[in-house]
Amino acid sequence: MMAQQVHQEKDRLDLAPKKFVMWLFVFASFMIFAALTSGFIVYAGGHGHALNLRLPDIFIYSTSVIVLSSLTMFMASRSAKRLEFDRQRLFLWLTVALGILFFVLQVYGWYILTYKMGIYFVNPNASQSFIYVFTGVHLLHIVAGIMVLLSALYISYRNRPQAINLYRMEIASIFWHFLDIMWIYLYVFLLLNQN
Amino acid sequence: MSSTLAVHGHGAEHHDHGHEHHHHDTFITKYVFSQDHKMIAKQFLITGITMAVIAMILSLLFRIQLAYPDKSFPLLETLLGRFAPGGRLDPEFYLSLVTIHGTIMVFFVLTAGLSGTFSNLLIPLQCGSRDMASPFVNMLSYWFFLTASVIMLASFFVQKGPAGAGWTIYPPLSALPKAMKGSDLGMTLWLISMVCFIGSSLMGGINYVSTVLNMRTKGMDLWKMPLTVWAFFLTAILGILSFPVLVAGVVLLIFDRSFGTSFYLSDIVLAGKVMPFSGGSPILFQHLFWFLGHPEVYIVIMPAMGIASEVIAVNSRKPIFGYHAMVYSLIGITTLSFIVWGHHMFVTGMNPFLGGVFMITTLIIAVPSAVKTFNWLATIWRGNIRFTPAMLFAIGMVSFFISGGVTGIWLGNSALDINLHDTYFVVAHFHLVMGSAAIFGMLAGVYHWYPKLFAGRLMDEKLGYLHFWITFICAYLVFFPMHFMGLDGVPRRYYEMTAFPSFNKWMSVNILITWSAITAGLAQVAFLYNFFSSIWFGKRATQNPWNANTLEWTAPIEHMHGNWPGEIPTVYRWPYDYSKPGHDADFIPQTVPLSETMSSNLPHDFEDNPAGLEQYNAWVKAHKANEAVK
Structure with a gap:
């Protein structure tokens, strides 16, 4: 009976499958962006409608912000592994703050696009509408990402077992780094298609 | 808190008692918000059956219209009200019926009902795991599915009726709310419902893949998995890769409908008024849709293939012929299914060279499909066959897959398709190869694993035989004549054939088809009675009623958490x-x-x-x- 209990404990604490769920979710979400960018290529290629604009500089700033947030996320994970929980929380808070800043900068980017450059979402050249779709769908993911970060923070304040803490941190890192890489992909994609 | 965890917790406290005494489930946690994969499987199955019955009734309604286009049935007006003024179906409601029948059957019955039921039931039981990777996400998957079903059906209760642009919802028809009744609120509800549905499908699929890869019992390496699990696993991968693409397509469609963008719209004149849209491409939607849509037909058929493989091997008392070939052909189908979507678009003005490429990839799919077919036949060959109802349905699945698959080779040909596109030939093809075949696979699964679904009860055999023979014969009577109509050029989705003198000669055939469909529909009553009464009154089965080898039959008859x-x-x-x-x-x-x-x-x-x-x-x-x- 004892062995059985031990066995079941192992069943219960096996978090690997749950982590794998996160990876699969990342794949699924990647497919949305792959589909949208492929849609862009089909649209732009078939109609000779290129973007025909210079992307506002604000996107360079937002890109650096989200790259920086990946760095703080990494620092948070490392601190968690080294049992430095105060530093872990600090870096997590920083990541959340940078995430929110990224969100604000992206929305400011929309403001510049519409009010300064006259490039609207409702647009006979749908290539330009695609900018809003890419950034908008990505921002939706950012909102979800911030919630995942906050849940990792919550766990770290609740003094849960270290295994759970690390698991939550890993889930948050996988997702947050994915969002970072996804934005870089989208940004480079848009830059390459500017003309 | 997961109820699975709760059981383990109790087990630690008093370990003298057997495991099975530790449930402290309330009605809510056991039957409603259950996180147990077996209960979720039953929820999917019963919801799926309900949706199937509804979709079948819809099909009978439009079959009546096709057989008796000029007759009025006062009863229809009583039942449907403004959708059937004067006892004749409203033409736009006819289109809605076709649309919702297709949507429900493809997505709600043969995707969620089939994968949702059997992946949930069999992956943990046949791989040897306590439950899914994430039971909570698994539960969410069901509730998203139910929400999607309710929203889809709710569209029958809005003023202008449900969506009417066909299950493929091509723009511009679907993108212009004023274009017809079925493009209005009904279409919006369709889109909302599908977004929920995709969420459900992804949550389910992610769980299935993670469970298969991470939670197999000791000794269960990939090459010891039953073909059912292989099929569910690859189906889930297909879903994870293709459903997000539909999300992208649907999001852009929503923007076109409700925000005024021009992704899919260009040069539209609606009711004499020039619309402001310009520069969009409806072909773009077709690319995005069929990049999901084609893998989707394999999402529908592959679980049925897996179930048929297992049921045929068990009831032929022979090893499955070519186990490795079966797995590799499933993998081949999975891979190829992503590079054939263009064969749905041969007549969109596609570059003929590109059409040739899609034609070749399409025809290559015939190879793994044929490998599977020959292997099933070789498994049955000289087997010690037990004709249980499940076995009959599995053989029926093979039969439909062959007769429907052969016409796929015609349709996959980009030159022949110019003639056959959008005719009844296509309707006949896919109703046999993925409609009837997948339904028969699903029914085979229901009859075979009924003792696992409902704690050791069996369904009645005699009713099963009755159900099989009537359904099998009538399905052929319904769909086989449609090939000839299609070859003659009769287009699908037309409201009344009498409006076209050249189609008048098909009236008698339409009447035959309709009466066969009604008979097949009546046969389902035998199934429904059998299914629901057996839950309480079915014969008791032994632990391993079919003398099968797989792991699920070593689990106790009575359900328990942790299996x-x-x-x-x-x-x-x-x-x-x-x-x-x-x-x-x-x-x-x-x-x-x-x-x-x-x-x-x-x-x-x-x-x-x-x-x-x-x-x-x-x-x-x-x-x-x-x-x-x-």
Whole structure:
């Protein structure tokens, strides 16, 4: 009976499958962006409608912000592994703050696009509408990402077992780094298609 | 809190009692918000059956219209009100019926109802795991599905009726709310429902893949998995890769409908008024839709293939013919399904060279499909066949897959397709190859695993035979004549054939089809009665009623959290050791070690096990010596 209990404990604490769920979710979400960018290529290629604009500089700033947030996320994970929980929380808070800043900068980017450059979402050249779709769908993911970060923070304040803490941190890192890489992909994609 | 965890917690406190005494489920946690994969499987199945019945009734309604286009049935007005003024179906409501019938059957019944039921039930039971990777996400998957179903059906209760642009919802028709009744609020509800549905499908699929890859019991390597699990696993991968693409397509469609963008719209004149859209491309939607849509038909058929493989092997009392070939052809189908979507678009003005490429990839899919078909036939060949209802439905699945698949080769040809596109030939093709075949696979699964779904009850065999024969014959009577209509150029989705003198000669055939459909519909009453009454009054089954090898039949008859009391059984062999020469019984469950079956072992059982091979050789030598003495 004892062995059985031990066995079941192992069943219960096996978090690997749950982590794998996160990876699969990342794949699924990647497919949305792959589909949208492929849609862009089909649209732009078939109609000779290129973007025909210079992307506002604000996107360079937002890109650096989200790259920086990946760095703080990494620092948070490392601190968690080294049992430095105060530093872990600090870096997590920083990541959340940078995430929110990224969100604000992206929305400011929309403001510049519409009010300064006259490039609207409702647009006979749908290539330009695609900018809003890419950034908008990505921002939706950012909102979800911030919630995942906050849940990792919550766990770290609740003094849960270290295994759970690390698991939550890993889930948050996988997702947050994915969002970072996804934005870089989208940004480079848009830059390459500017003309 | 997961109820699975709760059980383990209790187990730790008083470990003298058996495992099964530890449930403290309330009605809500047991039947409604259950996180147990077996209960979720039942929820999916019963919701799926309900949706199937609704979709079937819709199809009978439009079949009546097709057979008697000029007759009025006052009863229809009583039932449908403004949708059937004067007892004749409203033409736009006819289009809605076709649309919702297709949507419900493809997505709600054959995707969620089929994968949702059997992946949920069989992946943990056949792989040997306590539950899914994330039981909570699994529960969410069902509730998203139910929400999607409710929203889809709710569209019948809005002023202008449900969506009417066909299940493929091509723009511009679907993108312009004012274009027709079915493009208005009904279409919006369709889109919302599908977003929920995709969420459900993704959550389910992610769970299935993670469970198969991470949570198999000891000894269960990938090449010891039953073909059912292989099929569900690859189906889930297809879903994870293709459904997000539909999300992208649907999001852009929503923007076009409600925000005024021009992704899909260009140069539209609506009711004499020039619309402001310009520069969009409706073909773009077709690319995005069919990049999902084509893998989707394999999402529909592959679980049915897996179920048929298992049921046929068990009931032929023979190992499945070409196990590895079966797996590789499933993998081949999975891969190829992503590069054939263009064959739905041959007549969109596609570059003929590109059409040729899509034609070749499409025809290549015939190879793995044929491999599977021949393997099923070779499994049945000279088998010691038990004609259980499940076996009949599995054979029916193979039959439909062959007769529907053959016409796929015609349609996959980009030149022939110019003629056949959007005719009844297409309707006949896909209703046989993915409609009837998948439904028969699903029914085979229901009859076969009923004792696992409803704690050791069996469905009535006689009613099962009745159900099978009527459905089988009527399905052929419904869909086979449609080939000839299609070859004659009769287009699909037309409201009344009498409006076109050249189609008048098909009236008698339409009447035959409609009456066959009604008869098939009545046969389902036998199934429904059988299914629901057997839950309470079905014959009691033994733990392993079909003498099958797979792991689920080693689990106790009564359901319990965690599936097995105590340790999960270890697996020692593949699941198809039926009628192995030298063994006294005609089946050897996966849990029986080779050391207990010395008389039936073969050298290839020890391929990567030199110690075992040595023992085997020693045993053979000793055995021969004994024979010599005799």
